[in-house]
Amino acid sequence: MFNNPFDSFHNIVAEAKEEREQLDRLLTISTPRERLLVAAIALLVCVLSAWLIFGSVARSIAVDGVVVAQGENPPGGGRSVRVLVWIDSDIAPRIEAGMAVVIEPDTADRETLTLGGKIRAISAAPSSGGPAASVPAAPASLHRVDIALEESVDPGSLKDGKCRIVIELGRQSPIALFRMRRS
Numbered sequence: 223m224f225n226n227p228f229d230s231f232h233n234i235v236a237e238a239k240e241e242r243e244q245l246d247r248l249l250t251i252s253t254p255r256e257r258l259l260v261a262a263i264a265l266l267v268c269v270l271s272a273w274l275i276f277g278s279v280a281r282s283i284a285v286d287g288v289v290v291a292q293g294e295n296p297p298g299g300g301r302s303v304r305v306l307v308w309i310d311s312d313i314a315p316r317i318e319a320g321m322a323v324v325i326e327p328d329t330a331d332r333e334t335l336t337l338g339g340k341i342r343a344i345s346a347a348p349s350s351g352g353p354a355a356s357v358p359a360a361p362a363s364l365h366r367v368d369i370a371l372e373e374s375v376d377p378g379s380l381k382d383g384k385c386r387i388v389i390e391l392g393r394q395s396p397i398a399l400f401r402m403r404r405s
């Protein structure tokens with residue numbers, strides 16, 4: 223006739239206990255393969271975290287240029303080249319003498335030739351008219367880059383022509399790189 227109020231409470235408690243037991247069975251890592259998977263994921267997270275903090279990433283820029291002159295490098299006895307390149311105005315002040323450079327000449331036979339060297343000097347080249355001269359705050363400006371090559375080079379391989387210049391700006395930790403991109 224009257225419903226027992228404790229009967230419904232007991233049923234609720236029993237149902238909750240069954241749900242907890244099901245969750246315990248689902249969350250239990252019982253086989254060695256599952257333990258190995260959890261350990262591998264934990265190791266991966268640890269390695270990634272260590273690389274983000276203690277690792278280093280090379281920062282470099284690549285620009286297209288034109289070789290305008292070649293000559294002898296007096297201090298080392300090797301060769302030097304002068305290249306005209308367009309560099310963004312905000313990046314140009316970061317480039318200094320002594321930075322590592324790789325030159326990739328544009329060859330007709332598509333042979334990949336790379337030459338290493340260091341920047342001897344960089345200076346803004348005067349613009350002789352044209353559309354860039356009429357814009358006071360252009361996003362890129364013409365620069366003359368003098369490069370001392372590390373190895374002796376056949377003068378014919380760097381004949382006046384197009385090339386690609388890769389300048390290494392430095393190294394930094396990946397976490398610092400992510401912070402820099404946010405700002």
